[in-house]
Amino acid sequence: MNKAELIDAVAGRGDVSKREVTEIVDAFVEEIKKAVVRGDKVAISGFGIFEAQARKARLGRNPRTGETVKIKATKLPKFRPGAEFKAVVSGAKKISTSAPKKAAAKKAAPKKAAAKKAAPKKAAKKAPARRK
Amino acid sequence: MNKAELIDAVAGRGDVSKREVTEIVDAFVEEIKKAVVRGDKVAISGFGIFEAQARKARLGRNPRTGETVKIKATKLPKFRPGAEFKAVVSGAKKISTSAPKKAAAKKAAPKKAAAKKAAPKKAAKKAPARRK
DNA sequence: CATCAATGAGTTCTGCTTTGTTCACGATTG
DNA sequence: CAATCGTGAACAAAGCAGAACTCATTGATG
DSSP: OBHHHHHHHHHHTTTOOHHHHHHHHHHHHHHHHHHHHHTOOEEETTTEEEEEEEEOOEEEEOTTTOOEEEEOOEEEEEEEEOHHHHHHHHTSSOOOOOHHHHHHHTTTHHHHHHHHHHHHHHHHHHHHHHHO | OBHHHHHHHHHHHTTOOHHHHHHHHHHHHHHHHHHHHHTOOEEETTTEEEEEEEEOOEEEEOTTTOOEEEEOOEEEEEEEEOHHHHHHHHTSSOOOOOHHHHHHHHTTHHHHHHHHHHHHHHHHHHHHHHHO
16 A cells, blocks of 8 residues: 555545545645654554654675774664554554444434543453463 | 654644544554464565564572572563565665655754754663663 | 543563665556 | 565574553544
C-alpha cells in the first residue's frame, strides 16, 4: 500500500475529496517531521510516538573494500508503536472496523465504542494470565 | 506534542476545521493499522514505511524474581523512516516549509512551542533522576 | 474542568536484532 | 520519464526486547 492507496482508503471512509485528504495527510506528516526535528515527541494515542533518537559515532566498514570507516554520531527518527497498535498487529486484539458504514454508523458508534471500551479492558487484563 | 496539538497545527495550516482534521487523521491512522494488521506495508514517501515485523519466541525473565519466562513469538508494528525524514532529523537537510501560511501561524506557534519545548525536555530529563 | 483510560517508568539480564559504511543496479513513485 | 528509494555485499558494536507488576503521569473525552 502506498500513499495514493492510503489516501484512497481514507477518502473512501467519508465524503471527503482525495485532494483534501492529501493536503491534510501531507500537513500531518510535515507537522510530525517538524516536531521531531525540533526535538519534540509526537504522541498519537492508539498509534504510537514519533521522536528523535540519538546514535553514537562508531566504526563501520565499506562492504566492498573492507575498509574501516567512521560513522558519525547522528540523530534519527524513531516510532514507538503504542499498546493498541501492538495489540492489533499481534492479534491480541481485534481492530475496530467497518469503514463504509462508519459514516452512517457514526451516531451509533459512540455507544458501541463505549461498550467495547469496557470489554477490551477486561479482556486485556485476563489475556496475559491465560497466556501462561 | 500530543494528538490534539498536532491536529491544531495541521488545521492551522489551512482553512480546515479541527473536527475535520481529526476525522481524517483518525481514518489515516486506522487505515495504516488495518493494512499492517493485514500484513501489508504502508509506504508514505518522504516519511517512511509501516509494516509488521515478526518476532521469534525467546526466553525472558521476571525482573522481580529472576524467574525465566517464555516470551511467545509475536508480530509487531515497525516504522522505517524514509531517507527524507532521516535527512531532516539528522540535520543533513533542512525541512521544507510553506512560507505564507507558516508565517501567519508562526507568531502564535513559536511561543507555545518554545514554552512547551523547554518544559517537557527539562521534565523528561530531570524526572528520572529525581525518582532515583 | 473532572474523570477515566492509557501510557510511562522502574526493576534484571541476555540473546538477538539493527545499524551503517560504499556504490551499482533495479524498482517504485509522482 | 526523471528522481528517488531499496537492495545487497561483510562485519562488529550499539541497541533493543521483554518477562511481572506496581505506581505515577499524561492524554482523551464528555
